[in-house]
Amino acid sequence: MAENNLELTRNQKEVELFFGPNHPGMHGNFSVHLKLEGDTVVQAEPVPGFLHRGFEKLMERRLWMSNLALIPRICVPEPDINEMVYAMAVERLSELQVPPRGNWIRVLILELARINAHLMSIGGLGGASGLYTDMYWAMTERDWILDIFEKITGARVYHMYIVIGGVRQDLPEGIVPFILERLDGLERRLKEFHDLLYKNPVLHARLKDRLILNRSMCEEMCITGIGLRATGIPHDIRRVDPYAAYEEMDFDIPTGEKGDALTRGHLKLLEVEQSIRIIRQVLAKIPSGPVRQKPLGNALRWRVPAGETFEHVESSRGEYGYYVVSDGSEKPYRIHVRGASYPQGLYGVQRYMPGTRIEDVALWLGTMDFCPPEIDR
Amino acid sequence: MPGYSLHRENEDQLLDELMQQVRNKEKIDERSMWQKIADWAQARSIYMLHYCTGCGAIELPPTMTSRFDMERFGIGPMATPRQADVLLITGYLAAKTLRRVILTYEQMQTPKFVMGFGSCTLNGGIYYDSYSTIQRLDLYLPVDLYIAGCMPRPEAIIMGFNRLKQMISSGDIQGWKDYEKRHDWYRKNQDKALKGEVYVTR
């Protein structure tokens, strides 16, 4: 619960409030120190670090193969992007070719993870604005997708399925009708989400034309993802710099016009629809063959040739990347993680949260695609 | 070790060992009638503090919502520590979070319970060599129950809560009493890990 620390400053008007780590409106474990005048925020200071585990140091101490167990835990709602960029970086340095079927299965997993993360964010919007029905619906929908993950990979949350050279094992029997059935159900219920959230006059009053993120703000902060696309610029890494099998996929990039909070929320539903469209294409046209090209030799003794690379993918929140440096030994030399919500979570809060009202602080963080574990690493 | 394998020389020895175990478990219930009723009622109405301290918290919303509904057991979320009963430490704890968690725990009213989620509260888990996460939770807070997993499934969480309810209604919970009795020992451990500054309101 936020602690009310009534410190009257010199001009006797400002109140200091800690929108602290233990708060039901906070999306994760993160803290913002606010200074208020009346109901308006005049200064906001982000305080990350509550989830800091020192990942980059831990990754330098483990073998290339052992890191696969550690890295999904960097971004908790969408762990497959971590495995994807790590595998892409090592494959680029060791010049491995992933078989086509492996690439298509990677697209399937990444799009399912994107649907999961968007559903979680839609539920968080409901929780931050007081509409708990939305949170319950979104979490239930997410559970049906977690069942698909459990059938394919064996685990609900941390899969460790995308490995160096492809994917760990082939799809099980009978999975295609199972996925199609779940996707049909999700598509039917998307219309109910739309009616609940985006035709709701209360949410319109709270989100429409408020919390605006316009084009100049995006360029100043180097924001990517839905925040950038809501201002009308269709930049998506899957189109601009394709990876896995995205060149052969047919999908649209939904954009908005004004960049207000309602548009950003609406784009999430549209992106879920596009992800379902991509998954249907994958399941209809997936090629057959091996799913993994194994590097030669004992997996615990791989040596990646010396070099460096920066790999990025389009996660549900924006550009997510790893900078991997190898010096030719059995352990990585340096891995630097670029969290997708680093710009808006730190610089955005400091520069653009002042001016909003106290009741919009939770919504600001909820609609700005924000995930504390990837900031803290 | 007794109880781990039923291979014995003859059946009489097996019977003797089992009877010994039964006698060890018989205890005299010393609670008054009012206390028994209060414990029975407390076990059926538990408020869980909604504080996501680590990555294990991602399996809490599925446990609370419609599929693995937790409210049918009488467990519901609560925003403020002053009115909560259970503090869930979901996963690892960075030292920065531990300061706030200790303040939160001491703000809760007795009787209060602490549950440790996942293997990071037991022995550091996968972050055993990290410079910023703790290795053992029960040096700093009295833990009543651990739930194994990385991370525990909703079914495991519900099983853990059922065990907690059983422990409450039989009067076995001693965690908060232990914290009051041995506060100096806990405080000494907290000072060592948090470098002297334990209570932080920021």
Place this chain on the structure above:
Amino acid sequence: MSPKKRVAMELDPLFERLQPAEVFFTPDGKQLFLLLEPERFMDGLVTLKNAGFSHLSLVSCVDWLERGEFELVYHLLRWEDGKRVALKVRIDRENPVFQTVLHLWPTARFYERDIHEFFGVVFEGNADREPLFLEHWDDIPPMRKDFDPQPYSQKIFDEREYQHPFVPHIVQANPDRLPWEETIDEAKKGGETNGGK
């Protein structure tokens, strides 16, 4: 034409203006890392930003302990065609000082604060030096290569001690036979196998 030559030729005019000291490629030639001298670094960044590389993805720091240098890497992206370039600069490890890029990209404020906290690099012009992630840190900056996290962790956070009552019974294996072949032979003879205990 090899991919490396193709990439180099497309960016040739930019190369001449930047005058890199060294050029690194990834094995397939698709990514480019240019090492510039510290004096020419700011001009290089401004040139690239005016050529369309307006998105700063990341500012990283790599610690080369043997050479005694820190290497700062600035990753840039051009959205129109998806080209990525990274600029590198090397600074001294004993006295790490460098200029800030706040005037070009305001979002670099927090990347530089992050590097200051974890490596100890001082950025002139960026007055934000408060620790961001760590609280009450009393050792050398933790991402440096001469910091070992495990002894630090064992000193401050006590570990759980486990007792090991199990004493293994080691049998000398026959190097000519596989271990399970011996068990199958004994079962065929009619004796009790080890698997039943």
